[in-house]
Amino acid sequence: MKRMNKSVYSILGILSSGPKSGYDIKKTIERSIGHFWAESYGQIYPTLKLLIDEGLITMEEEDHIGKLDRKVYSITYQGMEELLGWLSEPVEDITLGRNELLLKLFFGDRIQVDENINHLKQYEERLYSELYIYNGIEENLNSIADKCPRLVYQSLTLKHGQAICKALIEWCEDSMKTLYELRESTKKSQ
Amino acid sequence: MKRMNKSVYSILGILSSGPKSGYDIKKTIERSIGHFWAESYGQIYPTLKLLIDEGLITMEEEDHIGKLDRKVYSITYQGMEELLGWLSEPVEDITLGRNELLLKLFFGDRIQVDENINHLKQYEERLYSELYIYNGIEENLNSIADKCPRLVYQSLTLKHGQAICKALIEWCEDSMKTLYELRESTKKSQ
C-alpha cells in the first residue's frame, strides 16, 4: 500500500461511524474536527475517487429522492483495517495547524486505550525537549546584561513557545489521567 | 504594490538589521525565528530575485575573497518602508504553524510600542472568542448524560484547544504588561 496523505485518514475516520455523501463529510468535519483539521471540496472529492480505486470505500448512488444526485460512500473492511493501522502508528507531524495527534485521538475509541496513552506519552516527551531548548535560549538571553528593546521583543516570542509547551504538557498529563480512568472503568464492566 | 506573501517580510525583517547573503539569511532565520517561522532555499532565492525587481533590496557581488561567489543583499529605503508598513498593519492569519503575529512581534522594535500592544490586544480578543466557542461545545458535551468512550476522546481534543487559548491569553496579558513597562521606561529616558 503506497504512502497516503493525511486527508485520507480524516475521511476514513468520518466514514467509520457511518456512510455519508461528500457534502456530508465536509459538514461533519466542520462540526467535529473543524477546530484542528479542515478539508475542502477540492481535497475531498478527488480523495474519495482515490479511496474507491484503492478499495477502501465503496460508492452507491442514492437515486432520486427528488432529483438530487447524491452519492453515498461507505467504508470497506480493508478501509477499516487501513484506518486502524494508521491510528496505532506513532504520530509523525505535529504542526499545530493540522494536528495529526488530535486527529488520531478524536477517533481513539476505535483502538486500545493504551495505544492512545502511548501517543500522548510520546507527544509529552517531544514537548519536554522543545521546552528544554527554549529554556536554554532564555538563559542565553538573560545572560546578556544590556537590556535593549530588541531583546524584549525576542523574549516575547520565546515566552510564547514556552507558554504553549507548558500548557500542553499539563494537557497531556490530564489526558493520560482521564484515559487511565477510562481503562480501569472498562475493565470493571467486563 | 501587489500583494506579497509573508516570506517577503521575514526576509526584509532579517535584512533590516544588516546586509546578508542568501545563505546567511537562511542561517539567521534558523537561529532567531526558526521556532515559529521557517524558510527554505527554494523559497529564499526566488524571493530575493523578486525583491530586487521590486526595488526593495539591492544586491552586490562580493568578489573573490578566495573564489566564493557570495552575493550580499541590502534593504533599500523603499524596502524599509514596505516592512514598516506591514509591521503596523493588523495581523491576518494566525495559523499556529507559521505565526504571523510572532513574526511582526519579533521585529517589533522597529515600530512604536503601542502598535505592538494593539496587535496583542487583537490577538487576545480572537483568543477569547475562540475560547468562548470551545466552552459552548463543552457545555453541549457535558449535557449528554451518556458517557461513552467516544465522548471522552472528543472532549480531549476540545480541552487541547481550551488549554492553548488559556495559556495564550495569559501570555498576551504578560506581554502587554512588559510592553507597557518598556514604553514607560523609554519615556523617562528621553
Next chain:
DNA sequence: TACTACATGTAAACGGTTACATGATTGC
C-alpha cells in the same frame, strides 16, 4: 422572487518542501 442549503465536481493558482546539481574552503 430571491436566498439559502443541498450537492457534485474541476482547473488553476498558491505556497512550500525536497531533491538535485555544482563547486570552493576549512579543518581533521
Next chain:
DNA sequence: GCAATCATGTAACCGTTTACATGTAGTA
C-alpha cells in the same frame, strides 16, 4: 583524503485553497 560547512540556484512535486461551473429543493 574526507567530511563539514559555505554558497547559489532550479525543477519537480505535494498538499491545499479558491474560483468557477452546474443544478435542485425548500422557504420566506
